[in-house]
Amino acid sequence: VAALDWLEQAAARVDADGLRRNPVPRRADEDVIDLAGNDYLGLARDPAVIEAAVRATRTWGAGSTGSRLVTGTTTLHAELDAALADFVGTQAGLVLGSGYAANLAAVTTLAGPGTLIVSDERNHASLVDACRLSRARVLVTPHLDLQAVRSALTGRAEARALVVTDGVFSADGDTADVAALQQLCRDRDAALLVDDAHALGVLGRGGRGSTTPDPGTVVTLTLSKALGAQGGAILGPRSVIEHVVSTGRAFIFDTGLAPSAVGAAAQALRILQADPDLPGRVLQRAHDLAELARHAGWSVAEPAGPVVSLVTGDPGTAVTSAQICLEHGVRVGCFRPPSVPPGTSRLRVVARADVSEDDLARVAVALKAALPG
Numbered sequence: 001v002a003a004l005d006w007l008e009q010a011a012a013r014v015d016a017d018g019l020r021r022n023p024v025p026r027r028a029d030e031d032v033i034d035l036a037g038n039d040y041l042g043l044a045r046d047p048a049v050i051e052a053a054v055r056a057t058r059t060w061g062a063g064s065t066g067s068r069l070v071t072g073t074t075t076l077h078a079e080l081d082a083a084l085a086d087f088v089g090t091q092a093g094l095v096l097g098s099g100y101a102a103n104l105a106a107v108t109t110l111a112g113p114g115t116l117i118v119s120d121e122r123n124h125a126s127l128v129d130a131c132r133l134s135r136a137r138v139l140v141t142p143h144l145d146l147q148a149v150r151s152a153l154t155g156r157a158e159a160r161a162l163v164v165t166d167g168v169f170s171a172d173g174d175t176a177d178v179a180a181l182q183q184l185c186r187d188r189d190a191a192l193l194v195d196d197a198h199a200l201g202v203l204g205r206g207g208r209g210s211t212t213p214d215p216g217t218v219v220t221l222t223l224s225k226a227l228g229a230q231g232g233a234i235l236g237p238r239s240v241i242e243h244v245v246s247t248g249r250a251f252i253f254d255t256g257l258a259p260s261a262v263g264a265a266a267q268a269l270r271i272l273q274a275d276p277d278l279p280g281r282v283l284q285r286a287h288d289l290a291e292l293a294r295h296a297g298w299s300v301a302e303p304a305g306p307v308v309s310l311v312t313g314d315p316g317t318a319v320t321s322a323q324i325c326l327e328h329g330v331r332v333g334c335f336r337p338p339s340v341p342p343g344t345s346r347l348r349v350v351a352r353a354d355v356s357e358d359d360l361a362r363v364a365v366a367l368k369a370a371l372p373g
């Protein structure tokens with residue numbers, strides 16, 4: 001129809017920029033080493049995690065049947081709220097439908113007109129969208145620039161301020177100096193929100209993430225990476241969680257997380273708590289993968305977390321290199337703008353605790369073949 005004719009031109013532009021995207025279905029029986037997903041601890045297919053999901057479904061049904069404020073809070077949800085908070089060391093916790101929703105609900109609860117938000121330029125898209133939705137004044141600071149954060153907080157006109165950052169940045173795999181940010185926020189009377197989607201289960205003591213317990217710090221999580229399930233969470237002071245419950249639109253107007261995901265995440269958390277060496281195995285594999293890539297000729301920084309980033313620059317080259325890896329039986333991520341800044345398209349290779357020595361040998365061959373000429 002005429003109203004949608006503009007899409008043809010828009011699609012041509014996407015193609016010309018090398019930015020067409022396509023969800024390619026995975027087959028259950030494929031013989032591929034997956035270094036594209038975020039199943040850092042290899043728990044998405046863990047038999048006990050799967051069994052917990054099945055048990056939760058048998059007990060509670062396939063869906064949670066309503067918003068968490070109506071029928072969507074089962075005892076399983078309440079237990080996971082508390083277990084996550086207890087693990088990370090916050091007063092309270094709240095499970096939401098996704099990490100994306102957790103960021104929307106947390107930021108819009110903590111900031112509004114009259115608040116200054118200070119946001120790192122490489123923050124995840126869900127934090128960026130949350131900042132926009134909050135209608136607060138948003139000041140974007142250069143990546144990892146503590147001095148810029150300090151100046152923004154010191155020079156602000158607003159009484160209230162919120163600093164938002166990824167703990168581990170999802171595309172580059174580098175880490176924020178969370179301890180310094182916590183100190184800075186204490187000194188400057190600002191709240192701090194850390195999105196620890198990629199740090200839970202990998203960084204910190206026993207995988208507790210990048211924060212240390214602090215009354216001014218709020219943590220957001222996804223249950224879909226190290227915990228191998230689905231969903232998100234906000235952890236922090238009880239006053240914050242209570243305010244999200246009463247006012248957070250992304251919490252209130254969203255159906256409670258499916259029981260299967262809650263059961264799976266709770267079991268994955270139990271496994272993580274029982275095996276404090278698991279996070280170290282991810283970091284070892286990240287180091288191994290970076291080493292392999294270096295040997296294959298890629299220029300690669302030492303990873304600080306699970307993400308190893310191999311920059312090609314050009315988006316078409318990134319797509320071709322990822323395709324060559326797949327032809328060699330290794331799936332890697334391919335990040336292009338707007339996921340990363342223009343000119344920094346890349347392969348994103350993700351470490352998992354359960355990658356074997358044999359797998360590493362296959363990855364070495366694939367990365368060598370995929371090196372841009």
Ligand SMILES: Cc1ncc(COP(=O)(O)O)c(C=O)c1O
Nearest residue numbers: 098099100124170197222224231
């Ligand atoms: C840093 C970060 N925050 C939030 C999210 C969103 O979490 P979810 O996929 O559970 O919505 C992601 C990725 O998925 C992420 O990488």
